[in-house]
Amino acid sequence: MSHLFYQGRGRKPVLDQARGVYMWDKDGKRYLDGSSGAMVCNVGHSNPNVLAAMRQQMEKSTFGYRLHFETEASEKLAAKLAALSPEGLNKVFFVSGGSEAVESALKLARQYMKAVGQGSRWKVISRQPSYHGSTLGALAVTGYEPLSEPFVPMLRQMPKIPAPRAYLDGQNPEDPDTGRHYADMLAAKIDKEGPESVMAFIVEPVGGASTGALVPPVGYMERIREICDEYGILMIADEVMTGAGRTGRFLGSDHWPARPDVVVMSKGIGSGYVPLGAVIVDDRLVEAVLDAGGFAHGYTYAGNPLACAAGLAVVEEIESQGLCENAARMGDKLLVRLQSLMQKHDIIGDVRGKGLLTAFELMADRDRKTPLPREWNAYQRVVDIAYKKGLIVYSRRTRDGIEGDHILVCPPLIVSDTNLDEVIEGLDASLTQFSAEIAGKAA
DSSP: OOOOOTTTTOOOOOEEEEEBTEEEETTOOEEEETTHHHHTOTTOBTOHHHHHHHHHHHHHOSOOOTTTOOOHHHHHHHHHHHHHSOTTEEEEEEESSHHHHHHHHHHHHHHHHHHTTOTTOOEEEEEESBOOOSSHHHHHTOBOHHHHGGGGGGOOOOOEEEOOOHHHHTOOTTSHHHHHHHHHHHHHHHHHHOGGGEEEEEEOSSOOTTTTSOOOOTTHHHHHHHHHHHHTOEEEEEOTTTTTTTTSSSSGGGGTTOOOSEEEEOGGGTTTTSOOEEEEEEHHHHHHHHHTTOOOOOOTTTTOHHHHHHHHHHHHHHHHTTHHHHHHHHHHHHHHHHHHHHHHOTTEEEEEEETTEEEEEEOSBTTTTBOOOGGGOHHHHHHHHHHHTTEEOEEEOTBTTTBOEEEEEOOOTTOOHHHHHHHHHHHHHHHHHHHHHHHHHHO
């Protein structure tokens, strides 16, 4: 009997060890981590340099409360993240994960607006679908019904605009008019809500689990930045999944000339070694908040020295091993291989992504963009089949979390050509088995 209830009623094999892109259970079965866990383990498992940095820090101290001490590890990691962020984003607040990072960014934005005499601004516009975290504040800006619906009475729901799913809407994502079409929905929503009430727009530069590696249409991010400037609202880049090299640049937003005011990070900067997240903020926001009395917010483990030592080692590995460049190079190869799978398997209706944040969407009819029947639970079944074959991938439902099925393929940034061969072979076999299973249902 397990005393853990986050696993639901099902049981999983017991993890024994993990090295590089592979993991082994207690029975000795090997798995290829084709999703980096939950798009977390960017530098791979058991990196010796990261482990050495953690051991060294543990010999010195494992905890120092932020109101009592500054720590060398947190100062060094903050300096490193500031150096890798857009110019002017020099202030860093550490947390333990993505949901905490989003909550912190939202509260900072609100305190900034009050500090500069714009206290009427409190609304944060986000997209539908989207995912920004599981805490109540983060859920308020999340557009994923199965996760938020039970808690609606407890939330102050924030306004949403449609995510730029050009492929589903029959729009050309390479046409700048398409990017402007979707971005201008933000301006329309601000006008509808009342510009004096809106303080920020939060956006995943490349979509995560809710939209399955959705790359914005040409011109979208640039126009979003223009609109935020026009209305005097903050642009918050949710880089929890896209950051730390995942898309082929250190930040996903680095692909476009659309500098955010606030960057939210987690997952890849801790790379699974420790719980770690960060909010990286424009100087002017922080100075205004500090002048008004300080940031009324905090967590016990903010700036934990052990976590920051691990995070610093992770970022140094990303730099020294050229993992951003490898993510870009291997991601291009992975997209080509996934497109080849699409030619072989009719149930793949779309392939998309940037760097090693890629996905394919399952459809009953790719021309009509018809989803598979929701009761088939294709998103979960394909993952289960692949898991039994020793391949770990990740999935969600594409269309507001209610129907549609996509599979995220996001291996660690250290992935090799041989590893990609294994990923594609595992996906091919899994799709073949799934197609055979549904053949009778579709008849």
